[in-house]
Amino acid sequence: MKPVTSSLKIRRSVKAKRLRLAVKPGLIELVIPCETGEAQAMAFLDKHRAWAEGKLLELNDRASRIPSVRSFASSATLPWRGREIPLLIREEQGLKIRVSVGEAVHIALPQGLGDSRDEVALRAFYAWVRRWLRTHVALLAERYALRTSLRPREIRIKRMKTRWGSCGPSNDININWLLALAPESVLEYVVVHELCHIAERNHSPAFWSLLARHLPNYAEERRWLKTHGTELMARFHL
Ligand SMILES: [Zn+2]
Known part of the structure; x- marks a missing residue:
């Protein structure tokens, strides 16, 4: 076990209303409001230190369990x-x-x-990709909406363990963040696939023919996901 004190950071804050310990990967941060005295802050730290150290180890442990x-x-x-x-x-x-x-x-x-x-x-990296992808998918969806009149209510970029996308009952579309790492055509396939679910809720023949109308070569992109998808999910599991 590493000495945790080495990763303690003390910060005075004008905005903070109360003493607080924040635990982030590799770091415990003690936030002290400006009007709080040193002795009170140290007493607070003593009282909550064990909790924070446990939390920190838990975070480190979680990181090390995922190869x-x-x-x-x-x-x-x-x-x-x-x-x-x-x-x-x-x-x-x-x-x-x-x-x-x-x-x-x-x-x-x-x-x-x-x-x-x-x-x-x-x-x-995930946070950056997520922001980038949100804008990118919104533009993509807008382009298809003009042709198909299929409009999602909202687009969300998410971490998804087993799926590439989903379309909820209120036409909210979720897209797996890992699609930013896949070829553009594969991302486009998933976006159009989910857009088509706005009109056809299941994978009926009507769904596939609607998809084929908007994206004639979709089988190729589907095959890419079948071949490389698992590897991508395993490599960036978080
Ligand atoms: Zn589907």
């Missing part, structure tokens, strides 16, 4: 829109977590994350 998460930050490349591009991680003291994706995936991390480095990097 794919452990190896994320040490991958040389990542799939992005159907092709492998370099993953470049920069670690420096006090660096803010930051992600950008272009010809490579750049992730900036603060130094000293220890065992939680992989999970922090993967979560940061």
Whole structure:
């Protein structure tokens, strides 16, 4: 067991209304409102320290149980829109977590994350992809809505363990975030597939013929998911 005190950060806050301990991967943060005295803050820390340390170990333990998460930050490349591009991680003291994706995936991390480095990097990547994909899928759906008159009420990008997409009873469409890593045509297939569920709720012949009308070559994209989908889900399980 690592000494937890090394990952304690103390922060004075103008906004904080009360003393609080926040546990994040690799870090316990004690937030002290400006008007609270040192002695009171230390008493609070003593009282809740065991709880926070337990929580921190739990977070670290969770990260280490998932093999794919452990190896994320040490991958040389990542799939992005159907092709492998370099993953470049920069670690420096006090660096803010930051992600950008272009010809490579750049992730900036603060130094000293220890065992939680992989999970922090993967979560940061996930958050970035999710934002990007929300905009991207909205544009895609809008383009098809013009042709098909099928409009979702809302589009959500989610972590989904077994599915690529779903369409709820109120026409809310959920899209698996991992589709940003698949070829564009595969993402498009899933979006159109879910849009077609607005008109046809099940996988009846009427559904497939509607889909074929809007996306004649969908069988190819379906096959891609059958062949590569499991691997993608296993690699980025979080
Ligand atoms: Zn379906």
